[in-house]
Amino acid sequence: VIQALALSGIPEVRPGDEPAELIATALTGPERSALRGRGAVLVVAHKLISKAEGRVRRLAEVAPSPRARELAERLGGKDPRHVQVVLDETREVRRAEHGVLISQTHHGFVCANAGVDASNASEDDMVIMLPLDPDGSARRLRARLAPRLGATPAVIITDSFGRAWRHGQCDVAIGCAGLRPLEDWRGGTDRRGRELRATLIAIADEIAAAADLARTKDGGQPAVLVTGVERVTCSEDGPGVAPLLRGEDTDLFR
Amino acid sequence: VIQALALSGIPEVRPGDEPAELIATALTGPERSALRGRGAVLVVAHKLISKAEGRVRRLAEVAPSPRARELAERLGGKDPRHVQVVLDETREVRRAEHGVLISQTHHGFVCANAGVDASNASEDDMVIMLPLDPDGSARRLRARLAPRLGATPAVIITDSFGRAWRHGQCDVAIGCAGLRPLEDWRGGTDRRGRELRATLIAIADEIAAAADLARTKDGGQPAVLVTGVERVTCSEDGPGVAPLLRGEDTDLFR
Numbered sequence: 001v002i003q004a005l006a007l008s009g010i011p012e013v014r015p016g017d018e019p020a021e022l023i024a025t026a027l028t029g030p031e032r033s034a035l036r037g038r039g040a041v042l043v044v045a046h047k048l049i050s051k052a053e054g055r056v057r058r059l060a061e062v063a064p065s066p067r068a069r070e071l072a073e074r075l076g077g078k079d080p081r082h083v084q085v086v087l088d089e090t091r092e093v094r095r096a097e098h099g100v101l102i103s104q105t106h107h108g109f110v111c112a113n114a115g116v117d118a119s120n121a122s123e124d125d126m127v128i129m130l131p132l133d134p135d136g137s138a139r140r141l142r143a144r145l146a147p148r149l150g151a152t153p154a155v156i157i158t159d160s161f162g163r164a165w166r167h168g169q170c171d172v173a174i175g176c177a178g179l180r181p182l183e184d185w186r187g188g189t190d191r192r193g194r195e196l197r198a199t200l201i202a203i204a205d206e207i208a209a210a211a212d213l214a215r216t217k218d219g220g221q222p223a224v225l226v227t228g229v230e231r232v233t234c235s236e237d238g239p240g241v242a243p244l245l246r247g248e249d250t251d252l253f254r
Numbered sequence: 255v256i257q258a259l260a261l262s263g264i265p266e267v268r269p270g271d272e273p274a275e276l277i278a279t280a281l282t283g284p285e286r287s288a289l290r291g292r293g294a295v296l297v298v299a300h301k302l303i304s305k306a307e308g309r310v311r312r313l314a315e316v317a318p319s320p321r322a323r324e325l326a327e328r329l330g331g332k333d334p335r336h337v338q339v340v341l342d343e344t345r346e347v348r349r350a351e352h353g354v355l356i357s358q359t360h361h362g363f364v365c366a367n368a369g370v371d372a373s374n375a376s377e378d379d380m381v382i383m384l385p386l387d388p389d390g391s392a393r394r395l396r397a398r399l400a401p402r403l404g405a406t407p408a409v410i411i412t413d414s415f416g417r418a419w420r421h422g423q424c425d426v427a428i429g430c431a432g433l434r435p436l437e438d439w440r441g442g443t444d445r446r447g448r449e450l451r452a453t454l455i456a457i458a459d460e461i462a463a464a465a466d467l468a469r470t471k472d473g474g475q476p477a478v479l480v481t482g483v484e485r486v487t488c489s490e491d492g493p494g495v496a497p498l499l500r501g502e503d504t505d506l507f508r
Binding site: 001002003004005110119160163164165166167168169170171172181182183199200201202203205206207209210212213214216228229231243244245246250251 | 255256257258259352364373414417418419420421422423424425426435436437453454455456457459460461463464466467468470482483485497498499500505
C-alpha cells in the first residue's frame, strides 16, 4: 500500500531557516514512526528549500536587459524584470511563444520560466528561483533530519512542470537523495516471460505526483510523507535526479 | 490521506471478458467498502480493457506497407509489421528518430508507437492497441461496476507515456469517468492572497502515477484502488480526458 500524507504546521519560511528543523518540529509521533520504516520518502516543495537558501530576488532590484525587454514584449506584456530573472536562470531558451517561455535551466531541467515563480513568495515583488543544487539540498536535508528523527528517510524536492503535449502540470522530482529515481525493468520479463524492452519508470516523478495529490496549493503544506516505496529507496544517497535528464542527443524537444 | 492499493487476483483477460465482472470478483470486503467512499478511484491499466475489447492484432496477419518497411529500417531494424500496426493507429507521425516513433494517435494522444505494445500480450506474436474510445470504456466500466458494488467509483484508464525531455515513463490517464481531470487553481489565490496564475494541475495524471507506484510491472495487477481524492471526483461522468489534450495551436511539440 502506498500512502501520502501532507504535514501540517510548517510555518512561513525565511532565509536562513533550517528546513530539517521546521519539518522535524511539524512531525507528530505517528508520522515520525512512519518515517522510520523502509520505503518512507519525505517529499518537499522546492519553495520551502529555495526560501530557506535565500534563492529569492526582489523585482525592484532587477535591471532588465534589452533582450529581456524584447522577450517580455514578444510574450504579450510580461514584466521584463521577471523575464530577466528567468534569463539569469537559463542555459538555453527553448521556446518563446504562445505567451510562454520554456527554458533549459543551468541544472538541465526543461521547464516554463526556468522554474522562476511568484506565487507563494513571501512578499509582493519577490520571485522564487529553484535551488542552485537541488540534489545537494536533498542530501543535506536528509543528513540533517537523521539526528532529529533517529531515521534517514529518502528525500525528494519537487516542482510543478508542464508537459509539451498535454495540458496541466504534474509535480516532478528536481532533486533527490536516498532513492533510485528510475526503476529499470529492461531485461526483466512480463508474466509470460517476454522481455520488457522499453519499461523504464520515472518513479521519483511518480512519487512527486502522488505527494501532490495529498495537498492543496493554498494550504501551506510544503511537505508530504509518502510511505510504501521500499522498491526504490536505498540507504546511500544514490545518484540524485541526473538519470531522469535526457542528454542533448536523446532530447526529443529539440 | 491518499492511499493506493493494487488489487490481486485478476485473471488473464480474454476477448469478450467483462472487466467489471473480473474487477468486482477480485475486490475483497474492505476494498469494496473503500470504493463506496467519496474520493475513490479505480485505476485500470489499459491492457485489461484493450484485451477484453479485442483490441489486439497478430503480427502474422499484418502485411506491412512500403512506408512501414522504410520506417522500420530507418528506426534501426524494427519489425515492419509492428510499425504497420503503429501507423494504422496514427493520425500523424511526430518524430521518427533515435530508434523511437512518436505518434499522435487518432484520439489525439502524443506517445511512443501510438501506444501499441507487445509486453503483457497473451501470445507471442500479438500486439495490444489502445482502446478505440478510452473515455467510453471508462464510462462503461463505471456503469457496470455500479450494480455489482452498490457504488459508483470514478474510473481512470492508464498507459505509460514517456516525456520529451526527461527519461523514464509515468503512467497517465487516457480515459476517465467520474472525475474532473484538470484541477484549476487559476483565479484562486495563494496563502498571501496572490493570484495563482499558471496553476492548472493534471490531477488525473497524478492519480495514474500514484496508482502505478502500488504495482509491479510483472505482478499481474492491472487495477489499483486509489482513495482520498474527494477534491476531483464527481457524481456525473464528467468531460473525460479531453481537457488534458493540447490543441494544435498550443502544442509545444510541433
